[in-house]
Amino acid sequence: MSKLKAAIIGCGSISKHRHLPEYAGNSEVEIVALCDRVMSRAEAMQGVYGGRVYTDYEELLSNEAVDLVSVCLPNYLHAPVSIAALNSGAHVLCEKPMATTTEEAEAMIEAAEKNGKQLMIAHNQRFVRSHQQAKELIEQGAIGKVYSFKTIFGHGGPEGWSVDGKDSWFFKKDEAVLGAMGDLGVHKADLLRYVLGEEFTHVSAMVETNAKEAITVDDNAICLLKTESGVIGTLTASWAYRANEDNSTIIYGEKGELRLEDDPTYSLMAAYTDGSRVNYELGKIQSNEEGKQTSTGVIDHFVEAVRTNTKPLIDGEEGKKSLNMILAAIESSEKGHTIQL
Incomplete structure (x- = not known):
């Protein structure tokens, strides 16, 4: 079985401590791309996990054929970036809160349904x-x-x-x-x-x-x-x-x-x-x-939901x-x- 290709958009602390190590620890996933508007942050994570580096998420989504996208960005970007990733054909794991308004949340849910992709919110x-x-x-x-x-x-x-x-x-x-x-x-x-x-x-x-x-x-x-x-x-x-x-x-x-x-x-x-x-x-x-980081189980659940095409425990409706x-x-x-x- 081929590995699922994952991209992480946003290389701040939540990526560094949760998403990246948990993807790396899952044998069914390959980290292929990292994106952060601060290039040095993405490059620092590249040094640990590999993958290609981007500063523009739209460029990443157009250049890379990815199966999974983690959206680890400031709250106001959760909806637009998640929707763009879903429209590009990826399954999306978005950090909480899923959006900043009910309308944004509903647009995310609609994008997931339209594209037949999983949308999960990272409520650990x-x-x-x-x-x-x-x-x-x-x-x-x-x-x-x-x-x-x-x-x-x-x-x-x-x-x-x-x-x-x-x-x-x-x-x-x-x-x-x-x-x-x-x-x-x-x-x-x-x-x-x-x-x-x-x-x-x-x-x-x-x-x-x-x-x-x-x-x-x-x-x-x-x-x-x-x-x-x-x-x-x-x-x-x-x-x-x-x-x-x-x-x-x-x-x-x-x-x-x-x-x-x-x-x-x-x-x-x-x-x-x-x-x-x-x-x-x-x-x-x-x-x-620091030093108390353990696996949340979020990434493994997301990967399993995608692999088995089953609704994740915290889908868009739950997040909303x-x-x-x-x-x-x-x-x-x-x-x-x-x-x-």
Whole structure:
């Protein structure tokens, strides 16, 4: 079986730490092209992974016959570059948030359908073992009816992670459009939809820029959410957690509670109303800290979906639903009232 030819558009930190090493680690893939508007970045990755180098994605797409394209660019470019790649005949894995508006997301979905190609959004929280185990326990009725939840994704901000540091596109409204909500909040919106197995109907939020100076996007948000069955809870996304990262989720039900990524040793802790407890050691969640990079499972899932021509776990429709929750939260904060999805 011939290898799938992959191109990575955008050679910043997410490519360096996630996409490129995971493609390189997949025996069914060959990295054939790299693109970044800063030539030296693409060349640095070429030195490790090979492939031809480009500074113009349109030139890459016209010159190379690629099967897979990873779009690892500032948020405002996700939709146009993904659509161009789909139209060129490639399957696309796009970083989150998939787009900056619902209309952009729908155009991406339409391009994938028109060209008969897979579109996957890189929401890696669905592949975390503790999250998958929690979903199974809820489906099995282990904690009975779910009443409430709280989920948090907070750290000191992308300046310690982004290749451009404090000058990163993450902080610029015209390139990022969405701040901590697009960086972290959308991950948790997607996680809640996945773990709880239902959609959200109401969003109320306070979204602020109060932790960082000279940035033009949000950096601190707290959202109140309600599902179609009436489960209520909170989602926090923050670049203001400077001392320690928090990536925890707690789910409260009639028969017990589940604590996900809330303990350094046990990635899932279940406590039941009958007094019993079960602690699970399921490996560490992905972290942005140097030296803690492990495989996300995203690339392998994407490759398998393309190989078998099956819908990926997070296709365009799934990505759009999670994006819409974040857009509704920002609208709620701006208008000062609850938004019905």
